[in-house]
Amino acid sequence: MQRKTFIRLSTSWAAAALLGTASMAAHAQTAGPILIGVPIPMTGPNTQYGDEVKAGLLTAVETLNAAGGTQYKAEFIDDACEPKQAVPAANRVVTSGAKFAVAHVCSGVTVPASKIYEQEGIVAITPGATSPLVTDTLNGHHFFRTIGRDDQQGPFAAKYIAEKLKPKAAAVLHDKQTYGAGVAQHVKATLDKMKVPVVMYDGINAGDSDYSAVITKLKAAKVDVVFFGGYYPEMGLLLRQAKEQGLKTQFMGPEGVYNQDLVDIAGPAIDGMMFTFPADFSERPENKGVVDAFKKANRSASGAFQMPAYAAVQVLDQSIKAVGADPKKVADYMHANTFNTVIGQVAYDKKGDLKDFEFVVYKLGTDGKRTAMK
Numbered sequence: 001m002q003r004k005t006f007i008r009l010s011t012s013w014a015a016a017a018l019l020g021t022a023s024m025a026a027h028a029q030t031a032g033p034i035l036i037g038v039p040i041p042m043t044g045p046n047t048q049y050g051d052e053v054k055a056g057l058l059t060a061v062e063t064l065n066a067a068g069g070t071q072y073k074a075e076f077i078d079d080a081c082e083p084k085q086a087v088p089a090a091n092r093v094v095t096s097g098a099k100f101a102v103a104h105v106c107s108g109v110t111v112p113a114s115k116i117y118e119q120e121g122i123v124a125i126t127p128g129a130t131s132p133l134v135t136d137t138l139n140g141h142h143f144f145r146t147i148g149r150d151d152q153q154g155p156f157a158a159k160y161i162a163e164k165l166k167p168k169a170a171a172v173l174h175d176k177q178t179y180g181a182g183v184a185q186h187v188k189a190t191l192d193k194m195k196v197p198v199v200m201y202d203g204i205n206a207g208d209s210d211y212s213a214v215i216t217k218l219k220a221a222k223v224d225v226v227f228f229g230g231y232y233p234e235m236g237l238l239l240r241q242a243k244e245q246g247l248k249t250q251f252m253g254p255e256g257v258y259n260q261d262l263v264d265i266a267g268p269a270i271d272g273m274m275f276t277f278p279a280d281f282s283e284r285p286e287n288k289g290v291v292d293a294f295k296k297a298n299r300s301a302s303g304a305f306q307m308p309a310y311a312a313v314q315v316l317d318q319s320i321k322a323v324g325a326d327p328k329k330v331a332d333y334m335h336a337n338t339f340n341t342v343i344g345q346v347a348y349d350k351k352g353d354l355k356d357f358e359f360v361v362y363k364l365g366t367d368g369k370r371t372a373m374k
Helices: 011-018 021-026 047-067 083-096 107-120 150-165 178-193 212-221 232-244 262-270 285-296 306-323 327-336
Strands: 034-040 072-078 100-102 123-126 143-145 170-174 198-203 225-229 250-253 274-278 338-341 344-347 359-364 370-372
Touching: 034 047, 034 083, 034 306, 047 072, 047 285, 047 306, 072 083, 083 107, 100 306, 107 123, 107 143, 107 178, 123 306, 123 327, 150 178, 150 225, 150 250, 150 274, 150 359, 170 178, 170 212, 178 198, 178 225, 198 212, 212 232, 225 232, 232 250, 232 262, 285 306, 306 327, 306 338
Parallel strands: 034 072, 034 100, 100 123, 123 143, 170 198, 170 225, 225 250, 250 274
Antiparallel strands: 274 359, 338 344, 359 370
């Protein structure tokens, strides 16, 4: 992705400039704060992901509001990362009166919720849901992402496995859920195309506490690499139980397997685990002013979803300042234009998906610290 160089300004004004305030003079400002609905996991095991979205969104909103002009207000709603909470959470966005949303992290929640936003004409951007089903089944105009799709992430992971790890035998596991099964499917398909032997392709039940049976199968298959599509609770148990049973193999997963609680679950077995992850946009020199704003608010900018959430606010802000707060006009503008954001140049296809997104591979040490792999 191409990046633009920004003029050095003071921290607050640099962040405001990046948010697109230059277009303010061209259009009258909307009276009163614009409400943004933010349904995210605020309870349950995936709360960390909601915290990351909240940190990015609040930092963006506070920076914009401090700069003057159009003002924004966030309405946080708990979806618990539970598919059964998808429709109630989306309906709460509707009843709040919000016409814009930075909506959901988990794909299983996002798929049903997105249909409500489309029906109600609410412009929504997900900074975390990666399943292709989110946009492929919607056939809509109002739903967008600031995160890549699993059919971008999965092939990226598979190519790394094939070209860097070069296994003689690989296994692909998943948790039978929308996100995990989806990314696993794309990993397997790409490994098949690249002639990597996938000797085991199987699903496990999310929430189980004993995966000894699948570990036994992996040992019998003598796999060199195991890719698991799913979330960190199951990955942590797989790692720990594999070590307990003497299975020495390379485990890898998507961004959902990495969480600050993974060390507590897996213990020393975490050592060497690999995962694909959004690039650390906080390390980009042009984002220094934004990162300083995070630090000033005592927030981290380096997780998976902080910068995609920040970018979602940037895209909404730049669009609203260009055409006003009519959601239909904003959606039209988003489909037709390119945006300068903290994750780089953002441009959308007709489905509302990013034309490009940057993933990287990390490897964990025993202390849980990650190292970018090349």
